[in-house]
Amino acid sequence: MTFTMRSGTFAERARWTWRFRSLFQGGEVSFFDRGEQVMMVFGRGQTATGREDVFVLDKDFSNATYYAVPDKDTFSAMRRVDMALMQQYLFISSGAGTLLTHASAVFYKHGAVLFCARQGTGKSTHSRLWLEHVPGCGLINDDHPVLRRESSGWMVYGSPWSGKTHCYRNISVPLAAVVYLDRGSTNILEPLDPVLAFAEARNSLRDWTWLQDVVEHQLDSLAQLTSESPFFRLTCRPDYDAVDKCLAVLD
DSSP: EEEEEEEEEEOOOOOOOEEEEETTTEEEEEEEETEEEEEEEESSSSOOOOEEEEEETTTTTEEEEEOOOOOOOOOHHHHHHHHHHHHHHHHHGGTEEEEESEEEEEEEEEEEEEEEEEEOOOOOHHHHHHHHHSOOOOEEESSSSEEEETTEEEEEEEOOOTTOOOOOOEEEEEEEEEEEEEEOOOEEEEEEEEEHHHHHHHHHHHHOOOOOOOOHHHHHHHHHHHSSSSSEEEEEEESSSHHHHHHHHHO
């Protein structure tokens, strides 16, 4: 895997096919492809003006070049580079039985627990309740932990991408459970069978249908993960009783 940075604009804009647009930390990124290459344009809309940062990857994702337009806002510029690196990692690692998840992950005496939810539902809040309430609990990653199937089972890894929380830990912990969070007036924990768990997990993935190999690898990994690991749905308030509901089952 190589990542090269160049200063200036990317001129070869012709004959690229627009695929979709995604929100990104206050901005937008559009995805294009052309034959054996994929392009990410950090800007607005389906047409590029030539003044955006551009990230070009080979279709096997092993080689990538980032074209950076000078920007006085250094922090925003580095966030764009950070996202580009994350996308390259997501694409290339999918073929190695690896899933870069959107979740908050903690560890305790029985292993790692991943909390998944829609944006703003309270993944980080629920992890914080565990850190405050459960002895020996620690944070693995607060936004994008990594899941990988090893010979001993599924492992959860820290990653360089932890959202607003500075938690970049080079650790690995056996997976104990995956918990999907919903807001509610009472705390109810229910197990999910593999079919429902797969549907929940599939909905959390971006639509990479135009990258067939990536999609197939991700779906194969998800099918294995949901058939081998405990999945739950927790409808909850943001309180310690919700934590205790999980512990009563996981312990």
